[in-house]
Amino acid sequence: MKYILEGEETERLRFRILEKDDFETWQYLFEKEKVATFLGLDTAKNAKELCQIWFDKAFHRYENELGGMNVLINKKTNEFIGQCGLLVQTIEGVERLEIGYSILPQFLGKGYASEAAQKCKEYAFTHNFTESLVSVVHIDNIGSEKVALKNGMTLEKHIESYDDIPVNVFSISREEYIHQLNKK
Numbered sequence: 368m369k370y371i372l373e374g375e376e377t378e379r380l381r382f383r384i385l386e387k388d389d390f391e392t393w394q395y396l397f398e399k400e401k402v403a404t405f406l407g408l409d410t411a412k413n414a415k416e417l418c419q420i421w422f423d424k425a426f427h428r429y430e431n432e433l434g435g436m437n438v439l440i441n442k443k444t445n446e447f448i449g450q451c452g453l454l455v456q457t458i459e460g461v462e463r464l465e466i467g468y469s470i471l472p473q474f475l476g477k478g479y480a481s482e483a484a485q486k487c488k489e490y491a492f493t494h495n496f497t498e499s500l501v502s503v504v505h506i507d508n509i510g511s512e513k514v515a516l517k518n519g520m521t522l523e524k525h526i527e528s529y530d531d532i533p534v535n536v537f538s539i540s541r542e543e544y545i546h547q548l549n550k551k
Contacts, residue, residue, distance in 0.1 A: 370434035370453040370464070370496060377486045380448065380479065382437040385425050389438060392447045392471075394418040399472050405505040406469070407530045428454065436467060439483050448474045451483035453491055456503065458536060459526065464497040468514060480514045488518055492544050499540040506533045519547050 372382040396402055397414035404410055408417050428435040436450035449470035456465045466487045468480045484502070491500055501523065502515040515537035523538040
């Protein structure tokens with residue numbers, strides 16, 4: 368499957384594809400306040416319905432070469448930490464490759480999203496998938512904004528209504544990525 372990091376690893380994480388058996392673990396994400404809002408999902412739906420929408424979309428992406436979220440597994444504890452991946456998105460009529468990430472609440476603030484997002488960036492540019500990457504972030508999602516900035520991205524633009532939610536689009540070009548590598 369194109370854009371999927373299955374089998375890839377970082378210092379603390381192992382990437383694998385989403386499986387149907389992950390449903391119950393992932394459903395917990397949608398029980399937390401603001402998650403549906405940040406993900407542009409219907410806030411009137413319950414956690415089980417929201418998780419089903421997520422799973423349907425994930426498997427649709429896998430089947431149609433639209434990228435997808437990878438499950439992040441802690442290599443030491445084998446715990447399901449969250450999801451991160453490369454997603455084909457259409458932003459203002461232009462197809463772009465996005466780095467998306469969501470971490471289960473009990474694992475927030477430990478750097479997992481940044482670690483996984485950096486791996487996705489490296490993977491995308493190393494495999495010549497695109498000349499630039501984006502992260503589309505709800506304007507109130509400060510945690511995800513911090514991950515995008517830590518991943519070397521800068522604010523490209525604000526979109527008042529992207530799938531009916533206000534977002535900031537952060538981006539990094541291959542040229543900027545190479546420049547950042549050379550500075551290290």
